[in-house]
Amino acid sequence: MSGLEHITPGILVVLVIAGIILYRELKRAQGGYHHFIRRIPGVDAVEGAVGRCAELGRPVVFTTALTDVGPVLYACLGVLHAVARKVAQYKLKLIVPQYSPEAMALVEDTVREAYRDVGRGSSFDPDGIKFLSSEQFAFASGYMGLMHREKAGAAFMFGAFAAEALVLAEAGQQVGARQVAASVSPEQVAFFICTCDYTLIGEELFGASAYLSREPVQVATLAAQDRLKLLFLVLIVVGVLFATLQVWYPSLAAWMPHHLLSADWSSLSW
């Protein structure tokens, strides 16, 4: 099967369990159950940063950088929606520099909806959604210029980043913007920690949207992913125990199900 790896029994089991957990948490949320979300200082800072812009009369910049259409962009749009609502309420200027033409349409729609939600649909300025470039460093250069020209009061960097991460974050530092970054790229986290006021690490990006909106669907998804992570943690501990015990008791190998779970069934006859 060119271009698509085949499933293994282990992955299928994980997918089924993930589906069941998600279904269960969504049902609980629909039934009125309130999931607890721990405090995330970086997400709390979002409101503060927008408020600071209102005091200074400076624009807010939100970028999804190299994020293409997919789950990560979807998570970023949740945060963008919350930021855009605040911006609309405070009558501030919102600038969203874009890298991907495909993502741009979704971003524009999300910001427009946020303005409508707070009853300021006519204040939405489509010029604020700026396509810079779909080339990494041309985008970075455009972003730098924009930050210096507009003197942004707050910069939110959410999504997938590569080598341009530090260039973007430094541009914000130079103009004295309060910066909140969230990246699913672990390599860039260190750069953000050095240059930004707050950094959300890995999955916190996915949790930020639920934290800001407190919507049952998003919170239930967050709870479901926590349950699945707990399951993985148990599996890791069991795996480590088995592997360690196997040093003294080699016959344990026969009891380990990894041969079954990682079996290749792409060539099974139907």
Place this chain on the structure above:
Amino acid sequence: MVTTHATDTRTKLIRIFTFLGGIYFFLYFVLPESAVASLGMKAHHEQISNGFIVIGAMALGLGLYNIVRAHGARVVFQRSGWFNSLALLIGLVAMIGATSAQWIENLRNTRDIRSVQVLGEFATRIVEDAKSPPTDRVVPPFAERVSALVRYGEDRVSLIESHTNVSVDAGTNGASSALVGEVRDRIATTRVKLGELKTVSWDQPSDESLSRLTQFSQDAAKLASSYSIIKRSHDAHSTSQKVYDFLFDGLFNQLGSAMFALLGVYIAAAAYRAFRVRTIESGLMMTAAVIVMLGQISFGKEIYEHMPSIRQWLLEVPNSAAFRAIRLGAGVAGLMLAIRMWLSIESKSFSSGRK
């Protein structure tokens, strides 16, 4: 009311297509290869994959339209920053123009080279048809085909000669004088062979005539090969290629490299800020960074002989563990969100406002 109904229908359509698209790839991922084939999915997989490329191309067109609309309006109404928009539009037009000119020239050259390559193939086909037993396939008489071959050959040889002369007049444009000499020799040889083909009687295929045609086919193939080299060499120095090289390699890539080079300065500035030890966390970070830096250089070994090993341990154990934890967490969260997207379980932020 009508608008609400249209929006609802659009939302339903989007959900149906998202679900169908998701279930197609899910089944392709889950089912064994034999099942995929028996369901007829394998036969259409390439077409479906091409469909996604087409959608991507359409999105690119949409992006282009948006750029022209947004920046064009800014230039026309002279809004703030109109000069930057003008520079962007000029760059866009220049790049599209240069790339299109290069593409058209490549297309023309490929067509010219191909028209010479078919000369030898035509001769080979005549020989093969003459040797094979009669079939239902209707072909023109042998003599007529050879006559057409000679006429076409003379025309192509003249074309190659004129293109070679143009190349030489333009200072060979990168084609070496040895290569030009070789092409001219092959032109002369092919002309001689064409002259010989004219002198033979072609009423019926004979061993001699077929041998001459085979020989001509080989000579024509060599001529096509040399012509292809001289043509490509000429293209590499054409005006359209030069403009493209200047814009892309000379300007665009260099500006990208300049931006990348800024990282060196920024890393130093960021490290300075991070290394101001104000908390226990930043102290830990600085200690780890100093050990890694010292372990990387030979001087570190002079300070403490196990410094490289400590560096290695820091990178491979705590650092890798943290990286894996981040990746696992992000992967699980991505999986959950993907399932939600597939089943269109939308949150209020993205759905309620549209209704």
